[in-house]
Amino acid sequence: MPIAAPDRRLGERVGAYLDTLTKPPGSLGRLERLAVDLAAMTGEPFPRVTPPGVLVFAADHGIADEGVSAFPREVTAQMVTNFVAGGAAINVFARRIGARLEVIDVGVASEVAGQGVVDEKVRPGTANFARRDAMSRAEAEAAIEAGRRAAGRAAAAGCRCLIIGEMGIANTTASSAVLAVLTGEPVARLVGRGTGIDDARLAHKREVIERAIAARGADPGDPLGVLAALGGLEIAAMTGACLEAAVRRVPLLVDGFIATLAALVACRLAPGARDYLIFGHRSREPGHDVVLAVLDAQPLLDLDLRLGEGTGAALAFPLLDAACRMLAEMASFTTAGVAGGDQT
Structure with a gap:
């Protein structure tokens, strides 16, 4: 049956976007992985799971x-x-x-x-x-x-x-x-x-x-x-x-x-x-x-x-x-006016 592969490239872009949000990169652990996976599954950069x-x-x-x-x-x-x-x-x-x-x-x-x-x-x-x-x-x-x-x-x-x-x-x-x-x-x-x-x-x-x-x-x-x-x-x-x-x-x-x-x-x-x-x-x-x-x-x-x-x-x-709402509703460092951490 025709099962399309998830959009891994979109998942990568979503992962990069998560690192711009007001939190240390990866600090929300598996919740971030869920957001990436849901985006790749659905083909939507801001997926929704409700209802x-x-x-x-x-x-x-x-x-x-x-x-x-x-x-x-x-x-x-x-x-x-x-x-x-x-x-x-x-x-x-x-x-x-x-x-x-x-x-x-x-x-x-x-x-x-x-x-x-x-x-x-x-x-x-x-x-x-x-x-x-x-x-x-x-x-x-x-x-x-x-x-x-x-x-x-x-x-x-x-x-x-x-x-x-x-x-x-x-x-x-x-x-x-x-x-x-x-x-x-x-x-x-x-x-x-x-x-x-x-x-x-x-x-x-x-x-x-x-x-x-x-x-x-x-x-x-x-x-x-x-x-x-x-x-x-x-x-x-x-x-x-x-x-x-x-x-x-x-x-x-x-x-x-x-x-x-x-x-x-x-x-x-x-x-x-x-x-x-x-x-x-x-x-x-x-x-x-x-x-x-x-x-x-x-x-x-x-x-x-x-x-x-x-x-x-x-x-x-x-x-x-929660993973979807985190992705859609959290502010970025830029929009919140928060200084980002040192990534070097």
Whole structure:
């Protein structure tokens, strides 16, 4: 797909301009790097990221039947209802940053479509990938396209930065399985407690994933095939959102482990997508450290979060807005009548 490279020359000019502002060069650290990156991504010398658009994709996982989660599968649909009612953490944080929030059903097992939910259901949950492929390649492609459409709607509505999040009981299991195949890392290094399982269930979760990977035999050189064999519909949809944001040169702020795994799949499908991704936070899931390292990503926050929904990315968003406002609103040494430092 046609993903243009960021405008690095513009980024260099913005970096030089930052050094004329009333501060020691580089003194605002990573905030300055953010400003440069956002300018290069958007092609705008004074980029803007407001308003943001939050996309929460929801789907169920057949692997939940193996007892790998602390919560029953029904919670997925119940949380979608909570999102629509405005009572979830992502609702609180999205309101705080003035975001447009869309909830998209790409695979909830029960019927939740109605006012406030976008119906993009590909199928009612994935199959139990311990027994057969989670979905077909065509279904994975359909979920990716659903994510692309969601990103397109947000961009058409005027959103200048996208945030991806998810809801799906057992999706840390699917994400760990996909990551293990794509990276070759041992399952034990990747699998965490998800929603809060105990030691016995953690050991069981690892065993289920190892057995499923062996049974599916997915090819790590075929990221779409890995996604279809072991992934989730909401993971595929977030992959599509990453791809569409890159095509449109819209910065995309990635949430935690599951969203970052989706970003990795997007980058394996289209390496140019990496240039348009910013990583919001480091979660407590052990696999998140691994996938961040693979993507050479340094997240903005580290708050011991492990909720998902897009919450960590929404909390990080004000840093992007601050970077843009710093660039646009700070006075230069010349306009402020302030003597510059000795640059020799």
